[in-house]
Amino acid sequence: MTEAAMQTEPAPAAALPGETEPAGAARYKQYVTFLVGDRAYGVDIVLVREIKQWTPTTALPNQPHYMRGVLNLRGTIVPVHDLRARFGGNLTEATETHVVVIVWIGDQTVGVLVDAVSDIITVSSDDIRPVPPSEADLDQSSIGGLVNAESGMVALLDLKALFGGASMGMV
Amino acid sequence: MDDDNEDYLALFFTECGELLADLQEQLDRLMDGERDPELVNAAFRAVHSVKGGAAAFGFDHLIGFAHVFETVMDGLRSGRLQLGSDIVNLLMRSGDVMETLIEQARDGGDVDSGHVDRVRQELEEQIGRSSAEEAPEDGPSAPASAAPPPPAPAEAEPEPGEPREVIVSLIPSEDFIHGGHDPLRVIRAARELDLVAAEPIGDLPPLAELTPEGCPIGWKLRFETDRPPSAFTDFFSVYEHIAVVEIVDENWSEAPAAPAGAEAAPASVAPTEAKGDPAPSAAAAPPEAGGKDAGKDGARHSAAKTLRVELPRIDRLVNLVGEIVITQAVLAQKLSETDAATALEVGHSVEAMSRQTRELQESVMAIRAQPVKSVFSRMPRVVRDLADKLGKEARLVLAGEHTEVDTTVIEELAEPLTHMLRNSMDHGLELPDERAAAGKPRTGTIRLAAEHRGERVIIIIEDDGRGINRERVVEKAIENGLIGPDDNLTPEDIDQLIFHPGFSTAKEISSVSGRGVGMDVVKKKIQALGGRCHLRSDPGKGTRFQITLPLTLAVLDGMTICVGDERFILPLSSVVEALRIDGERVEVLPDRSQVLARRGQYLRLISLRNALGIDLGDKREEMAIVVDTETNGHVALLVDELIGQRQVVLKSLEANFKRVEGVSGATILGDGRVALILDIPSLVSMGGSARAPIQEVFH
Known part of the structure; x- marks a missing residue:
């Protein structure tokens, strides 16, 4: 895998069907999906800045364990969070095949460490299902919804709830 | 008008800052006993420019005060007033008051109006003194009415008569726009004076000959007003040395005898007297003052060679150059790892490039340098x-x-x-x-x-x-x-x-x-x-x-140290010395925290591993860096290795993350990795004292 394998362009939704339909009708959005273990997660494509091969990070003192430190993204310092560890799993033993999805959360740029990027899917807002209550190991507020894609269920991430709090400082 | 206005306003305040600094410098020199008439001229010009700007935005207090202020200085220039230390002192305080008024105009809020009025009163007394020599009448309060729209009631103003027609033609000179004026703003501001119509004078030249910096046309401004002529002469006097201004105010009924004295007194001292002559004054340069002002215009020309640039743009440049410096270092490192033949061949170019990069960095930093x-x-x-x-x-x-x-x-x-x-x-x-x-x-x-x-x-x-x-x-x-x-x-x-x-x-x-x-x-x-x-x-x-x-906050002299696999930067300014640790010099206190004996003194030992939560197993630190915490004296930091000194480009962690305790920022090392810059005072307050486990190592 090459670095910056994919750069997204903003507003890809413009050409999608349904845009011209009146309000209230289904809206389509594209999501980048990626894998952590065998579980698939999706992030709104307009929030994805780029996808980068894992490179060792520099640890920051006294941070939650899922905060993997910072990396140098062409001169800016970007924090990297381990998605597996964020959802209560072990720390990812990152290798060169792992990827960091660089996303925008508000005006901050944040990296999310995942196992692999899998696909780009187009989802109608009608197809997004709410997260059923009491799902055991999921931080519910951090999952914006569930989608049944061809390859199976995709959990759509609410990045702000997941990492925004950590980034903004919990004080 | 909105954003545009905001921008102009910001520019105005920036300029005010410069003008005030200039004024201050002239006044300081006067204070030191220098009596060069050019000092008074320069001070006058600074105040006059502030007044001009203030007029465009309608800061009445400021205009009023600046007017009295410059009137006194005009009296000094023309010799009607004697430049003594008491007057210099007064000018000095007036400068302070003007600064306060500018601040108030910028930030809102209240000023000590009592103080302002006192200083203003003193200035007016001076004006009264100077006019007393010329006009037989001695009315210290009268000149106040000469201030354009002073907050003071218009008691001394002549009776407001019937609205009459005043025609002002304004023909900008070539330098009008260069000099920072904007015809549109002049006209907008003129609305305040009951402007009813503005007609262009002259034709636009063909497009091919049109220069964006020139102002090929003039305007004929028609007012229907009952304001006294002084309102117009004051307003337009600002533009007089950069445009041809002609004021036709024929229907002004001669004021009755009593207020005439009042009107005459200020007129005789106001700067408008010399320059606000109704006759087109561009050709017939007013005596003395005009000559000096021409010199100022010359100065303006050379000033146009400077450029006002927003700081963020330069910051971007500084960042970019920082990147180049790092990339350059990576390149040089990679090159040294290749075979000798290539290294030799490319080496010269890389070296030249590194020199140029350094020069580039210095030049960019020089842009941000300011006296x-x-x-x-x-x-x-x-x-x-x-x-x-x-x-x-x-x-x-x-x-x-x-x-x-x-x-x-x-x-x-x-x-x-x-x-x-x-x-x-x-x-x-x-x-x-x-x-x-x-x-x-x-x-x-x-x-x-x-x-x-x-x-x-x-x-x-x-x-x-x-x-x-x-x-x-x-x-x-x-x-x-x-x-x-x-x-x-x-x-x-x-x-x-x-x-x-x-x-x-x-x-x-x-x-x-x-x-x-x-x-x-x-x-x-x-x-x-x-x-x-x-x-x-x-x-x-x-x-x-x-x-x-x-000299700059963009780069920092740092000492690179190693703790475990991580490298950190300590600001060199806090490093006192580096020592190799040996067991005998480490003592254990009853609470099991450790201290380092050094020249008969005991220093607190702080383990960076503990403070930063780095797990290293049993490997023991070999070096101690003595640093000055500035507030808590010296402490010794335990580190694994001292790598050396280098200049680093500072990067913010907060931009994409948040403030991290113990860390003041980050930088990017030659290999592209991020290294944290340690914040010593916060590091020390985080604890991390070296404790017992190490005791076993030292036994």
């Missing part, structure tokens, strides 16, 4: 204010104002400098009588100087006051539990106590200093800037603070 004058020039006012409040006599001597420092440093400097001057005024200088009794001149001297020394800039604040009262400092320190009654401190150690947090020896808490936020704040601030603060005091003779600062 310290911009902050120094605010200080005389601080001293004058305090002298007033404290009943002391003080003179501030500035030196080395042209020393250039990065603008980021300059911005941060005003606060600590103000604080230190306050300290010198409050604690350092004695009351005049006290000084006289001690055989010193009644007026105390504070010297504020800047100079370059290598890659750093040194700022000195020196007073000839009483020096630090060590007995009282010790007393207070014991009282506050900072030291024990039996501690035997050297005089220098005692002096250093004033930098201790919460330390203040002011007998009573004054509004000037001694609020408990004292010199420790200054020291912290200076330290945050990567600087150091030294103090020397001679009892009875004075105190001298020396601040050493880096």
Whole structure:
């Protein structure tokens, strides 16, 4: 895998069907999906800045364990969070095949460490299902919804709830 | 009008800042006894320009005051008033008042109108004195009415008559736009004067000949108004040396005899008299003043060679150059790893490039460099204010104002400098009588100087006051539990106590200093800037603070150290020394924390592994770096390895993350990895004292 394998362009939704339909009708959005273990997660494509091969990070003192430190993204310092560890799993033993999805959360740029990027899917807002209550190991507020894609269920991430709090400082 | 207006307003205030600094400089020189008439001219021009700008935005108070102010200076230029030290003093205070008014116009809020009025009154008395020589009438309050729209009631104004027609033609000269004027703004501002119509004069040249900087057409402005002619002459006098202004005001009915005196008096001293002559005055240059103003226009021409650039644009450039420097280092490193033949071939080019990159970096940093004058020039006012409040006599001597420092440093400097001057005024200088009794001149001297020394800039604040009262400092320190009654401190150690947090020896808490936020704040601030603060005091003779600062905040001199696999940067300014540890010098206290014996002193040992949570197993640290915490004395940091010194480009962690305790920022090393820059004071307060487990290693 090459670095910056994919750069997204903003507003890809413009050409999608349904845009011209009146309000209230289904809206389509594209999501980048990626894998952590065998579980698939999706992030709104307009929030994805780029996808980068894992490179060792520099640890920051006294941070939650899922905060993997910072990396140098062409001169800016970007924090990297381990998605597996964020959802209560072990720390990812990152290798060169792992990827960091660089996303925008508000005006901050944040990296999310995942196992692999899998696909780009187009989802109608009608197809997004709410997260059923009491799902055991999921931080519910951090999952914006569930989608049944061809390859199976995709959990759509609410990045702000997941990492925004950590980034903004919990004080 | 909105954004556009906001932009102009911001520009106006920026310019005001420059003009005030300029004014201050002229006044300072007058204060020092220089009597070059050009000084008064220059000061006049500065005030006049402020007035011009203020007129465009309708800052009435400011216009009114500036008008009286410049009228007095005009009296000085023309010799109607004598330049004596009392007048210079008055001008000085007027400068301060004008600054306050500008601040109020910018930030809103209240001003001490009593003070403003007092100074204004004094200025008006001067005007009265000068006009008394020409006009038989001696009405000190009359000239006030000459101020364009003064807040004062228009009692002295002639009766408002029937609205009449006033025609003003304004034909901008080539330099009109260059000089910072904008015809649209003039016309907008003229609406205030009951403008009813504006017709262009002249035709636009063919497109091919049209220059964007020129202003090929003029305007004929028609007013229907009952305002006195002075309203128009005042308004347009601003543009007179940069445009041809003709005011036709035929229907102005001659004012009745009584107010005529009042009207005549100001007219005879107002600058508008010389230049506001109804006749087109461009060709027939008004005597003296006009000649000088022409010189100013020449100066404007050369000033146009400078460029106002928003700081973020330059910051981007600085960042980019920082990247290039890093990439360059990576390239050089990679090259050294390739085979010898290639290295030799490409080596020269890489070397040349590295030289050019360095030069590029220096040039970019030079763009941000600014003379310290911009902050120094605010200080005389601080001293004058305090002298007033404290009943002391003080003179501030500035030196080395042209020393250039990065603008980021300059911005941060005003606060600590103000604080230190306050300290010198409050604690350092004695009351005049006290000084006289001690055989010193009644007026105390504070010297504020800047100079370059290598890659750093040194700022000195020196007073000839009483020096630090060590007995009282010790007393207070014991009282506050900072030291024990039996501690035997050297005089220098005692002096250093004033930098201790919460330390203040002011007998009573004054509004000037001694609020408990004292010199420790200054020291912290200076330290945050990567600087150091030294103090020397001679009892009875004075105190001298020396601040050493880096020239820029964009790069930092750092010491690279290694803890485990991670590299960290310590600001070189806090590093005192580096030692190799050996077991004998480490002692264990009863609470199992460790101290390092060094030259008969014990230093707290702080393990960076503990503080930063780095797990290293049993490997033991071999080095200790002694650092100055600025507030808590020296401590020793345990590290694995000392790699060396280097200059690093500072990067923010907060931009994409948040503030991290113990870390002040980050940088990118030659291999592209991020290294954290350690924040020593916060690191020390985080704990991480070296403790027991290491004890076993040292047994």
